Structures are given as C-alpha cells and as structure tokens.
Amino acid sequence: NAGVTQTPKFQVLKTGQSMTLQCAQDMNHNSMYWYRQDPGMGLRLIYYSASEGTTDKGEVPNGYNVSRLNKREFSLRLESAAPSQTSVYFCASSERGDYGYTFGSGTRLTVV
Amino acid sequence: AQSVTQLDSQVPVFEEAPVELRCNYSSSVSVYLFWYVQYPNQGLQLLLKYLSGSTLVKGINGFEAEFNKSQTSFHLRKPSVHISDTAEYFCAVSHASGGSYIPTFGRGTSLIVHP
Numbered sequence: 001n002a003g004v005t006q007t008p009k010f011q012v013l014k015t016g017q018s019m020t021l022q023c024a025q026d027m028n029h030n031s032m033y034w035y036r037q038d039p040g041m042g043l044r045l046i047y048y049s050a051s052e053g054t055t056d057k058g059e060v061p062n063g064y065n066v067s068r069l070n071k072r073e074f075s076l077r078l079e080s081a082a083p084s085q086t087s088v089y090f091c092a093s094s095e096r097g098d099y100g101y102t103f104g105s106g107t108r109l110t111v112v
Numbered sequence: 113a114q115s116v117t118q119l120d121s122q123v124p125v126f127e128e129a130p131v132e133l134r135c136n137y138s139s140s141v142s143v144y145l146f147w148y149v150q151y152p153n154q155g156l157q158l159l160l161k162y163l164s165g166s167t168l169v170k171g172i173n174g175f176e177a178e179f180n181k182s183q184t185s186f187h188l189r190k191p192s193v194h195i196s197d198t199a200e201y202f203c204a205v206s207h208a209s210g211g212s213y214i215p216t217f218g219r220g221t222s223l224i225v226h227p
Contacts, residue, residue: 031213035217040121040219042202042217042218042219042220043156043202043217045214058214090156092155092156094213096213098163098213100146100158100161101148101156101158101215102158103148103155103156103157104155105155106154
C-alpha cells in the first residue's frame, strides 16, 4: 500500500544513547516532515525538508538532527537521548502543503 | 505567525447525536485549513480541507466544516455520530512561506461517543 513507512514502531533508550528514526514514502512527494506528539500539546514540528537536498528547523529542533537521504527517505537522529524526548514521533509527507499531508503510523520512543 | 486554538479538549456525546468541534485560527495572510482524525495508536488521516471557494466543505465519514473568515473559525460538524467516530481530532492551518507550506496544529479535541 502506498504511504509513509516509519521504523521502528517502538523503542526504549537509556539516557545518553543515540538512535535514528527512519521514514520512507513511496508517493513521490517533494516535502517531508518530522513531528513529535505529546499529551495535550498537539503536534509540534521538529524539522522539515521542502525538497530533496534541503532541510529546515521547525518549532522544537534542539537535540535532533535530520538527513534527507534522497527523495523517498528522511531520517531523524537523536545524538544523546534525554527523558524529555520521550514522545510519539510522526513522519509526514506532502506533494504540496495545500493538498494535505500523509502521515506514518508513528514511533513510540521512551527514554529512561 | 499563525496559531490554532481548539476550544474543547474533550467532547463527550451520545451515539446518533450531532456534534460540533470548534477551531479558531489567527493569521495575517490567507490560509489553508484542515481537519485531521487520529484513531488510537495510528497516525493522522486527512478528514477535509478548505483551500478556497465554497465555505462549506465536506469530508470523509459524513463530516463537514464551515469556514468563517469574519470569525476566523473552521468548526467541524457531523449530524449523527457513531461509536466508531471516537478519536482525536486536530485542526491545522498552513500558509505558503518561501515556497513551503508549513502547518500549525491545534492541541486536539478528543471526541468520545457513548452508546
């Protein structure tokens, strides 16, 4: 099925460990996004990539890095995980923002 | 800057009753407006969107929303809800910025449908 695929679905990290969240879309969309979702906070944009080869900071970029590997893939890296990064992470893509966004099913990350 | 306010964090309703989920936004430029639904342990799905034209937009699953520019609102409605409509609903607004469209999401409204 066409869509946005995120891996892994669940992850538990110890404080200070690093990891990379993977995201891939097969809809040939230009733009890709990483959000985090916390209870009562809605979705907050971490980073986005308007097109292949570009990345920009969103609302809450501290503690994260991203790589737009190619048009299909957009990864999110936590270099030194902190408990404040415990959250559900969503990747999304869009052809154009006015068309709406397609979301992945999320990665539930717990940092202990 | 743009912002979105969803006025109710939780809306309980009985099955087959009508429901309205409220959304107000602020922006200094023309915007695009969206409603998304999130079922438990899933990602967000697009319910409907307003880009231009008719202020009443219809979406999937019998939902509709009305854009009111003077009140800067985009409320979501359904005339008769089902148990299966129990979910989190997010209002979002976006506008063009340097060739990109960056949405801002509200904090969500939890719709709880009781039998």
